Amino acid sequence: MFGRHHKRDCGDWQMAGHEGRGPFGRGPGGRGGPFGRHHGGPFGGRGPRMFDPGALRLVVLGLIAEEPRHGYDIIKALEAMFDGTYSPSPGAIYPMLQMLEEADLVVSEADGNKRLYRITDAGKAYLEENAAELERIRAQIRHVSGRMGGAAIGEEMRGLGFALRQKMRGDWSRDQVEKAREILKKARREIEDL
Numbered sequence: 001m002f003g004r005h006h007k008r009d010c011g012d013w014q015m016a017g018h019e020g021r022g023p024f025g026r027g028p029g030g031r032g033g034p035f036g037r038h039h040g041g042p043f044g045g046r047g048p049r050m051f052d053p054g055a056l057r058l059v060v061l062g063l064i065a066e067e068p069r070h071g072y073d074i075i076k077a078l079e080a081m082f083d084g085t086y087s088p089s090p091g092a093i094y095p096m097l098q099m100l101e102e103a104d105l106v107v108s109e110a111d112g113n114k115r116l117y118r119i120t121d122a123g124k125a126y127l128e129e130n131a132a133e134l135e136r137i138r139a140q141i142r143h144v145s146g147r148m149g150g151a152a153i154g155e156e157m158r159g160l161g162f163a164l165r166q167k168m169r170g171d172w173s174r175d176q177v178e179k180a181r182e183i184l185k186k187a188r189r190e191i192e193d194l
Contacts, residue, residue, distance in 0.1 A: 058130060059138070062134050063077050064100075065124065071094050072114070075090065082145055085144075085145070104122050106119055
């Protein structure tokens with residue numbers, strides 16, 4: 001991933017990339033620095049993802065700039081930002097932290113059986129260059145959280161997932177599985193029609 005050929009200059013550090021693409025393979029010409037291009041902030045990505053990957057990396061770097069954090073702390077901070085309606089998986093956060101460290105934007109140190117991440121001077125410089133973009137993304141997050149109005153919909157989503165997993169581990173009959181499927185389909189349609 002990092003090498004001497006096809007380098008892109010991103011401030012005080014350089015990363016290898018492909019011609020016509022950003023260092024992480026996103027965005028033409030490396031727009032967006034080490035994170036590629038942000039597609040409309042946290043909600044502009046394609047598919048079912050809540051966050052555009054470039055926007056999520058920028059928000060995570062901003063959280064680490066506020067104070068050194070463990071990966072779990074970052075997950076909880078993001079969950080709090082969304083009033084519980086969004087919680088990234090460890091599988092999304094920990095590889096991202098490794099990418100940030102490889103890009104010299106953060107450093108980590110052992111802290112018991114965890115790793116504590118701190119922002120570097122290069123990371124601070126990158127945040128300064130992208131302060132307006134980070135604020136725009138945070139404003140979108142505040143807007144979405146404000147619309148939720150503390151409705152704790154995330155809590156209900158997690159509760160539904162837990163209930164389904166528990167039931168699926170049991171001895172459901174074919175009829176029970178079909179009935180659960182119909183309940184979920186009906187709920188989805190009703191939500192889409194709101």
